[in-house]
Amino acid sequence: MHNHAAVGEPYMTKMNIVLFGPPGAGKGTQSKFLMEQYGLGHLSTGDLLRAEIQAETPLGLQAQELMSAGELVPDEVVVGMIRNRLTDNPAAKGFIFDGFPRTRAQAEALDAMLDKLGTGIRLMLALEVEEEELVKRLLGRGATSGRPDDRSEEVVRKRIREYEQKTAPLKDYYQAQGKLRPIHGMGSIAEITARLTAAIEG
Numbered sequence: 185m186h187n188h189a190a191v192g193e194p195y196m197t198k199m200n201i202v203l204f205g206p207p208g209a210g211k212g213t214q215s216k217f218l219m220e221q222y223g224l225g226h227l228s229t230g231d232l233l234r235a236e237i238q239a240e241t242p243l244g245l246q247a248q249e250l251m252s253a254g255e256l257v258p259d260e261v262v263v264g265m266i267r268n269r270l271t272d273n274p275a276a277k278g279f280i281f282d283g284f285p286r287t288r289a290q291a292e293a294l295d296a297m298l299d300k301l302g303t304g305i306r307l308m309l310a311l312e313v314e315e316e317e318l319v320k321r322l323l324g325r326g327a328t329s330g331r332p333d334d335r336s337e338e339v340v341r342k343r344i345r346e347y348e349q350k351t352a353p354l355k356d357y358y359q360a361q362g363k364l365r366p367i368h369g370m371g372s373i374a375e376i377t378a379r380l381t382a383a384i385e386g
């Protein structure tokens with residue numbers, strides 16, 4: 185499939201990373217560091233959806249109901265948002281995908297879109313954090329961030345279930361391509377950053 189992946193060609197010079205993990209795993213926090221360290225663009229479907237809600241677009245209205253129930257929004261919606269951002273930004277050194285893909289259909293769509301642009305995913309960095317720690321972090325964030333989906337324990341646990349059922353199986357998808365790097369996601373922010381850097385440079 186990636187027959188243009190020879191050394192020296194664009195496929196090898198782009199660094200597209202899927203930053204993966206359950207809600208509350210620290211993807212947003214670690215993305216900031218990776219962007220600065222490696223000069224990458226950041227594409228977060230959660231952030232893009234919250235911007236649509238803020239702007240009160242029809243898409244935002246539709247997404248809001250699902251998000252506040254802890255459910256996933258439809259694949260076509262998030263794939264469409266990502267497609268626009270990728271083609272807007274052909275010169276980027278690469279992207280960190282944060283919160284995307286979340287389903288097998290999204291992962292396949294992403295591979296097809298990147299392939300068309302002559303590039304691909306280099307690594308999936310999968311943050312691993314225990315469930316009780318996730319709940320604690322998310323409810324803590326909900327107390328200060330104003331994110332409605334972080335305020336209720338029921339919604340938080342629903343998001344973790346959605347992750348386990350629909351999203352976690354993507355580890356197998358990337359593992360089959362030799363791209364999965366599990367990262368221990370407990371400890372200080374700096375410790376986790378160091379593990380991510382080691383996985384990227386290793």
Ligand code: ADP
Pocket residue numbers: 206207208229230231233250251252254255256257258259262282283284285286287290333343
């Ligand atoms: P978190 O990872 O903390 O749950 P996000 O900000 O990534 O938060 O996403 C918040 C919500 O937005 C999700 O619970 C889901 O409803 C929706 N969402 C974000 N990205 C996707 C996606 N790729 N596919 C489907 N739904 C998504």
